[in-house]
């Protein structure tokens with residue numbers, strides 16, 4: 068199967084990413100600690116090997132026990148349709164049983180000749196779907212399953228992944244948001260073309276109308292406000308003096324505006340990253356012992372100190388940490404029976420249709436940055452102290468990509484024009500984090516990653532404006548002018564107004580400099596064209612971006628061609 072398990076198949080498998088990770092950790096734990104489990108696995112493998120060996124000796128001259136049939140794609144598609152609505156078991160014990168039963172079934176059908184080939188492949192494919200390390204299992208199948216059936220299994224995997232990849236943009240953004248994404252070709256000032264995905268309106272909107280509302284997948288308060296008690300760490304809402312709820316033992320000294328916000332953030336990420344209680348239920352967590360709990364506390368305190376002390380408002384680091392924690396928790400609770408108290412009763416719209424939070428983040432583009440390996444190490448320490456094995460998810464490479472995604476896509480959250488008491492950054496101007504916000508990053512109270520709004524391109528004369536008119540982190544995207552169905556929706560990534568202390572040319576310089584520093588492109592909108600005669604003097608940074616693609620670093624990478632693996 069060497070040619071078929073190309074890097075493409077492996078990338079595709081790895082795209083399952085953390086989806087299978089929690090189960091893999093559990094599975095490994097069982098393999099290490101449960102002798103009976105190990106014995107059953109070995110027995111299954113032996114039986115399979117034996118049956119294949121017998122098949123091989125009684126095979127026709129071609130050496131192929133099932134003849135030379137090529138992979139019948141139409142029949143495979145039909146077979147896959149028949150299992151589309153299959154309920155896959157959730158708890159580890161049920162999955163284990165299901166896995167064993169499917170392998171056994173595949174093995175029996177294999178020995179019944181070509182008429183049962185597709186059914187056999189389907190059984191192996193089902194087993195693969197619940198196996199925590201599909202790549203490992205594929206390697207086993209390669210050596211144990213007759214080649215024609217093995218090829219069918221690979222084809223099934225290919226079709227399965229293709230369906231998931233292609234089906235994504237049919238269900239996201241959700242219909243009720245009245246917007247869609249669309250791929251367009253763009254040409255940069257040097258004449259190079261590239262594809263990008265933009266957001267377009269599905270219907271007409273009038274100026275002032277709210278196009279949609281969107282809650283962030285993850286959000287974070289600016290570090291100087293975290294622990295102060297003035298804003299809620301979950302919804303970012305301003306809290307009246309003395310009204311903040313402060314949970315005991317929280318390493319970040321976070322504050323909440325309500326019990327609901329406290330419970331929500333604890334369940335999503337706070338307990339795992341900064342809380343004294345274990346986020347992963349004891350049924351799945353063999354590490355809940357005093358030694359680990361001390362390690363966990365130390366790791367959490369170290370990370371909380373880092374968040375508080377980070378210069379220049381390092382919100383991206385906390386956004387990534389919260390995202391990873393949320394994904395870990397989501398995937399872990401899937402292993403519990405639905406009646407377990409840790410399993411949420413409501414499904415959120417970002418994890419519907421079989422997609423995970425990871426699917427949303429994976430598809431958006433990112434900046435190639437040099438992420439700090441110490442930060443990744445701190446996150447790994449926390450994950451490991453929560454559940455040994457989880458740290459494997461945060462490779463330096465994956466961490467760097469996630470930081471680049473947050474840097475490229477996070478929106479600044481501010482209320483009523485924003486605040487004016489944010490401390491000046493203590494890092495070099497080129498290292499200052501920028502978030503998309505028409506008020507300017509310096510006026511935000513925090514930042515959020517919004518799955519749909521990530522697709523919106525910039526214009527200095529935008530058709531929409533992100534507002535937070537409820538006074539919390541829910542974005543209301545408001546049309547700044549009439550928008551027709553099919554029109555592209557744009558926002559200004561930066562403060563595009565002309566301040567009292569600057570003229571039009573200075574304002575233009577300021578916004579183009581921020582666009583170049585934060586997003587590495589030279590805007591070509593009507594307000595930026597025609598270009599000024601002596602651009603190199605007026606806008607050295609923009610010119611440098613035009614020349615080099617970025618500030619001495621690589622140009623952005625299109626997400627359509629990337630996966631975080």
Ligand SMILES: C[S@@+](CC[C@H](N)C(=O)[O-])C[C@H]1O[C@@H](n2cnc3c(N)ncnc32)[C@H](O)[C@@H]1O
Nearest residue numbers: 263264265475476521522523524525526586588
């Ligand atoms: C966060 S992505 C925006 C999402 C965008 N729809 C996409 O997928 O390309 C930001 C990047 O989109 C591109 N971009 C956005 N607005 C642009 C504009 N007005 N002119 C040129 N490139 C733009 C730049 O490459 C920028 O770094």
